[in-house]
Amino acid sequence: MSQPPRATRPDDVVGETTDIVPSVDSVTLMKGRRELIIRHGADTYRLRVTASNKLILTK
Numbered sequence: 001m002s003q004p005p006r007a008t009r010p011d012d013v014v015g016e017t018t019d020i021v022p023s024v025d026s027v028t029l030m031k032g033r034r035e036l037i038i039r040h041g042a043d044t045y046r047l048r049v050t051a052s053n054k055l056i057l058t059k
Contacts, residue, residue, distance in 0.1 A: 026055065 030036055030049060038045040038057075048056050 026049075030047075034049045036047045038047055043059060046058050048058070050056055
C-alpha cells in the first residue's frame with residue numbers, strides 16, 4: 001500500500017485537502033527581536049529564539 005505524498009512546505013496541499021496553511025517567516029514574525037509574547041484567548045505564550053537559533057514556545 002503506497003503512502004500519500006508528504007508536504008515539503010507548510011502551504012503545500014497533501015492528499016484531498018484543499019485548505020492552504022498560511023506561512024510566516026520567523027524573521028518577519030520576530031522583527032529583529034529575540035522574544036515575542038503571543039496572547040491566545042486567556043493564555044499568554046512566550047516565543048524565544050535561543051542562542052543556537054532555535055525557536056522555543058513556552059506557556
